[in-house]
Amino acid sequence: MYNQEALVNRLHARGIRVTPQRAMILRAVEAMPGHVTAEELYAAVQAESPYVNLATVYRTLDLLKSLDLITDADMGTGATHYALRSHADHHHAICRACRHSVEFPDHLLSGLIHDLHTGYGFEAEANHIVVFGLCAACAKIEELHSSPA
Amino acid sequence: MYNQEALVNRLHARGIRVTPQRAMILRAVEAMPGHVTAEELYAAVQAESPYVNLATVYRTLDLLKSLDLITDADMGTGATHYALRSHADHHHAICRACRHSVEFPDHLLSGLIHDLHTGYGFEAEANHIVVFGLCAACAKIEELHSSPA
DNA sequence: TTGCAAATGCGAATGATTTGCAGCAAATTG
């Protein structure tokens, strides 16, 4: 898996200070699977050391984002979800009814990304696209509700 | 263009009360082009009558959303943008550097929507998809900054 | 060691959205 120190090394390599709190946050990001909220990371880091501030978590997340090491996505829950860039090989289709999310692979977007590039010169950062809609089950339910008009 | 009373009629048709404030908000939604924030609608309606509350604007927007008459999209500005469902025949590619947005047509997503449907039974409501990335100009600038490594 | 820039903690501020609740208006009932 991940080096568990990969992010720390990346920061070092770029001559960025790696403070204890940053190291803890970085390790937490790497250790947690998939997408995490700032709050969840905060909780994880607190378990290790209670003297890390939520604001610092946000600031570190911002730093990592600006270095392109993590990606963020709005999954429609109110809180931003973060994930390692290297984890971003899939996307999400989220059902607006049951809130469940279906992951779908990267290549379903390759057409769109290609078209945006050739047609508009736009470099889509399609790392964690979120598409809303209705999952199979909920779509069926909606249908029942609307058809007997 | 739009009937200017189309939404009002739709509500009537569904047996939903059309109060003065709702009528004003509905007309404002129809009159304003493209995507609007709740705050902008609020301002527009205030101009007509100062006794309409922001909470009512939100509540009406929720109502319209639940009736599928409008769509909402997070354009990354903090505030949700609303648009008439009938206006939703395009999508947005937003540059994370210059914040400009490129509109792209519906059909670039047809492949994705089709794949999600056949592969996952997911009914994507791809009315106002927002894709972030870099526009042609900003991509070039980024390139200059990173290449001399 | 001295100094300065960068990083942190803390609590307060922000900004969009929601909610509780009392008052009102419209629709429904008898």
Next chain:
DNA sequence: CAATTTGCTGCAAATCATTCGCATTTGCAA
């Protein structure tokens, strides 16, 4: 019609994620 139920509104207060100001601490360089 009067009475009653149902739903809408305004208001102000509450939420919730995120950011800021600012005083303090830390890391690294001279």
